[in-house]
Amino acid sequence: MQIPMLDLKAQFAGIKEDVLAAVHEVFDDQWFILGPRVKSLEEKIAALCHVRHAVGVSSGTDAILMALMAAGVGPGDEVVTTPYTFFSTVSSIVRLGAKPVLADIEPDTFNIDPKKAASACTSKTRVLLPVHLFGHLINGKEFRSIAAEKNALLIEDAAQAIGARGGGFEAGEIGSMACYSFYPTKNLGGIGDGGMVVTDKDDIAARLRILRVHGGRDKYVHSYVGINGRLDELQAAVLLVKLPHLARWNEARRTIASRYKEAFAGLPITLPIERPGFYHTYHQFVIRLADRDRLQQYLREHGIGNDIYYPIPLHLQECFQDLGYKKGDFPIAEQCAKEALALPAYPELSQESQDEVIARIHAFFGKAHA
Numbered sequence: 001m002q003i004p005m006l007d008l009k010a011q012f013a014g015i016k017e018d019v020l021a022a023v024h025e026v027f028d029d030q031w032f033i034l035g036p037r038v039k040s041l042e043e044k045i046a047a048l049c050h051v052r053h054a055v056g057v058s059s060g061t062d063a064i065l066m067a068l069m070a071a072g073v074g075p076g077d078e079v080v081t082t083p084y085t086f087f088s089t090v091s092s093i094v095r096l097g098a099k100p101v102l103a104d105i106e107p108d109t110f111n112i113d114p115k116k117a118a119s120a121c122t123s124k125t126r127v128l129l130p131v132h133l134f135g136h137l138i139n140g141k142e143f144r145s146i147a148a149e150k151n152a153l154l155i156e157d158a159a160q161a162i163g164a165r166g167g168g169f170e171a172g173e174i175g176s177m178a179c180y181s182f183y184p185t186k187n188l189g190g191i192g193d194g195g196m197v198v199t200d201k202d203d204i205a206a207r208l209r210i211l212r213v214h215g216g217r218d219k220y221v222h223s224y225v226g227i228n229g230r231l232d233e234l235q236a237a238v239l240l241v242k243l244p245h246l247a248r249w250n251e252a253r254r255t256i257a258s259r260y261k262e263a264f265a266g267l268p269i270t271l272p273i274e275r276p277g278f279y280h281t282y283h284q285f286v287i288r289l290a291d292r293d294r295l296q297q298y299l300r301e302h303g304i305g306n307d308i309y310y311p312i313p314l315h316l317q318e319c320f321q322d323l324g325y326k327k328g329d330f331p332i333a334e335q336c337a338k339e340a341l342a343l344p345a346y347p348e349l350s351q352e353s354q355d356e357v358i359a360r361i362h363a364f365f366g367k368a369h370a
């Protein structure tokens, strides 16, 4: 039995006619960039995040880049973030000539530790950029008060957290801005690259709308050095078809996560947690165990998809060596990099496949599954 880590074909099978009809309409219209579908998607995502504005952009990476640009981040500024995240959270800071200042994570949520983030702030800190990793929100109240105290702007990297909530917040409504990714494997994924920046602030939204079209308010008149950072109509058309399914898909991920948690209780593995009052969307279901590499090998041999998020924390990446960090600087992130393993938990994963994942993991630990 082969069980992939994610099966986008299974998702597509359920929405194929609607997706193809929506794509067909875009071809009929021949309006491909920043048209009515992008506008409609922006309105719907803004409503989902309880904010007034959403700006469709070319990817999650460009969402972060443009959010930082809109915040005025540049040389001499520091941005506090986590070493345990996808590459572009940190690369976007470096691209703007600013300095990423990293703070270690919490071992249970994998999110940046608020106390360590607070102590990493200096007089140069312009932005706090926490990530809602794997779909578990940061503590919004705590991060808001750190940002206020340190006089920094709070920007959420919500790339993995669409539909997640907790602590009285929806993902996207905690910071001055939040950045989403519609990369195809995300809980809400397009048919290519895409992203969104959401904000409640009129002036920031206006700046983002200019930045994504080369920094020009009017054609060929440039106020800023922006980028080509637009969302296209094909992406928006497909995302509009998928959006009404998102809540159900997130629920399905949660059901699988509960089932795994119950089935794996008692095994020598650390299970992902959900803080009281939080709604984890399990973009990834990530366990931790000392014997990770052997379990990974075992699952591979038995055709069960799995993945490591993230094998090398960003402070140890070759390209970031000039930041001056070294091994041992962020022990929790480094330990998680050795111990974390993501298991298949996508909404269409059948009961039978779930049973197989559970049985194989029990077999690995030498216990028959009841």
Ligand SMILES: Cc1ncc(COP(=O)(O)O)c(C=O)c1O
Pocket (backbone or CB within 6 Å): 059, 060, 061, 062, 085, 086, 088, 089, 131, 157, 159, 160, 180, 181, 182, 183, 193, 194, 195
């Ligand atoms: C935490 C995080 N930040 C940023 C990104 C970048 O998004 P994209 O791949 O759409 O550029 C991703 C996704 O890949 C991500 O998981």
